[in-house]
Amino acid sequence: MICQVCGVEAPTRKVTFHQNIGALVMRFHQSMDGQLCKRCIHKTFWRMTAINLVVGWWGVISFIVTPFFTINNVVYYALSARLPPPAKDAKAPELDARALERLGGVADRLVDRLNRGEPFEVVVPQIAQLAGVTPGQVVLFVRGLLAASKEEPAS
Numbered sequence: 001m002i003c004q005v006c007g008v009e010a011p012t013r014k015v016t017f018h019q020n021i022g023a024l025v026m027r028f029h030q031s032m033d034g035q036l037c038k039r040c041i042h043k044t045f046w047r048m049t050a051i052n053l054v055v056g057w058w059g060v061i062s063f064i065v066t067p068f069f070t071i072n073n074v075v076y077y078a079l080s081a082r083l084p085p086p087a088k089d090a091k092a093p094e095l096d097a098r099a100l101e102r103l104g105g106v107a108d109r110l111v112d113r114l115n116r117g118e119p120f121e122v123v124v125p126q127i128a129q130l131a132g133v134t135p136g137q138v139v140l141f142v143r144g145l146l147a148a149s150k151e152e153p154a155s
């Protein structure tokens, strides 16, 4: 709902990409794990996979692990092939006064359903529709609630 790389509100998919740089006796591993939009999936996949192919396999362990990383990347990339790209005017969601007011009216229901363990990706679009806001605004609202609950002193 919100891309964890570029922050725009767009269809996202959970992906995990790995990058390995083999340096004979050492290796440098990086991974990217999160909900990404199609644009960022495309960019991250090609950057990390190109590094794997060029400098990924220089080293004993690297030689063994890099093919698995590369296969993993290709699988995640293929799985997100049908993900729609972000809208042309996609931007980062904002919680304005109007959205806050509308979300305030459904906050009880939202918290209730999440506390009952209903999946986030199911609850959020429904609450968004109910309140007349975007799913990204609901995500921001939930983040705000979580941050506020952490700030309260434990009793």
Ligand SMILES: [Zn+2]
Pocket (backbone or CB within 6 Å): 003, 004, 005, 006, 007, 008, 036, 037, 038, 039, 040, 041
């Ligand atoms: Zn993105």
